[in-house]
Amino acid sequence: MSKQNPAIAASSSIDASSTSIPIKAAQVELVEDLTHDEARDRSQLELRVGQAFYQAGKALAQLRQRRLYRSTHRTFEAYCQDRFGFTRRYSDYLIRGAVVVENLQQTRTIHSQNQLNEQKETNENLRTMPAAILPTKLEQIKPLANLKPQEQQQVWNKAVAKANGKVPSGRIVRGIVEQLNQKSSVSTNSVFQAGDVFILVRLAGKERKYNGCWAIAVEQSEYAVIVDVHNTTLTVKLKNLNKIDLFKAQQQLPQILQRMRRLHAVGILDRGADNVLEDLAKQTDLTPVEEGLLSWLEKYYKVDAQASES
Template sequence: MNCNSTPLALVSDREFVATKSSFGDDSNRFAPVEAASEEVEPLTPEEQRDRHQLELKVGQAFYQAGKALAQLRSQRLYRSTHRTFEAYSQEKFGFSRRYSDYLIAAACAIENLQQMRTIHSQERLNEPERFDENNLSTLQARILPTKLEQVKPLTSLKTAQQQWQVWNQAIEAANGKVPSGRIVSEIVAQLKQKPLVLDQDDCQVGDVFTLVGLEGTQKKYNGCFCVATELTDLTVTVDVHDATLSVKLENLNEIASSDDKRQLPQTLRRVRRLREVESLDRGAANVLKDLSRRTNLTPVEEGLLSWIENYYRVTE
């Protein structure tokens, strides 16, 4: 699944709350359901397992929505009726582009947790003395988010390992239960307060990312793609369409598509070369600025870039 998305830091709580109703989450639509008067009946182990799995499916409707949106976007299945994914998701589902990106990123976070759970569960199977129903590590292997609010803080983290670390700490803070979004947010905030030492496995010269979480004068570059050009212990120097920035590892959002990773450095070179033209028209400058936020170019966008290159006679 393509996990590339618009920076989720830009999704406001107001937009999030307003859009939740698109899923039919309207507490005023139904009268309270009273508990059944019959005596409760115990479930068999198989029935308990089935109930747990079905409850996860009900609670994680957002996960299925995010997976579906990712596939619709990556395969451009909207193209028969809409020119852009943004127009499609708005008209079809009532979702803004940022909210669709948010659902996709949330689904990616769930898949990251599932993958890490599989890895760590296999490791625990090799240590049978620790694998029991009351062990916290066993609970961590079984518990996954059930609400979108619980995943929202995880989407701001770059790696699956960080998401797994935060999620397990949140489970521990919730005494072995599914943690609230507030608990997850607090642990994410604590993690971000610590200086992140650059890991060569996370970033290498030439890698391509989108920028997130920038503040101050660099804030305008949030959402732009960039190419890493120099690494230090704590920072990464990156090239964007019109500048060179020094950012932290947490400001780099990995681009999932291998095709995009191969194409974007060339696109950046073309854009930066055009930006050096002294007589660059305002319209051309605006087009180049817009293209700097596109991690993959449509045929029309590619055509526009080629036309500007031909107009100013700037070609490779």
């Protein structure tokens, strides 16, 4: 008996309950007839959606591409939700995951660090020989989805080597992808000096509120940068910084930062004052009215604007 590919045969992260969810009669309407062959193909593909994530992704891709859901649903999203209990995002993950697996099938998997070292001179072979070890769970695929095909192969080989020739966990794959992104950021961003001015972008989590704010560089490490914003100090990645090359901004914003910091040092500010400062933190060239508002706040809170320059 032949041994099946683990990416095709192994059970996935799809819940067993989701593979047998019936179509709710109240949500089904006859939208457009399918041919006999299309109806047969739809039934077969729906059965495959309940299998491993690779088969599920392949099946969903065909159902979407051929619009085989159209006899009962007007949209692919509604069909996936009613038939399988899948959100649109999860369905997209499965489809993209199948594409990644097919790409990895085109490259040889390195089983150990020694083999990885031995293959440095024959990298072309890595893209033409079938992979011996493939993903078995969707979480191993997600970190690879946004990478280029060759990068997916390189990351997977490194992950397998780190897992001593076994199927790596999603955590291992994600860690290697993060390292790749950090190295990419270092190579694509110019070196800068303390005092340079940037716009913050692509921040996530509790720091996302600072997206669009200007910031002053304080210190740079290999993969991160410490920056001052109007009310705090942040540690961000190079990819989160867009440099401002305007001479006027480079000259004025450090002084404005000091003035805003002195206002925040007063203590709890009025809601209106906070709103004004948050807006000014996104303006790289203050208008006369904005400069007047900042001066009025300094006068109101008895903050000496000139003290920040001493």
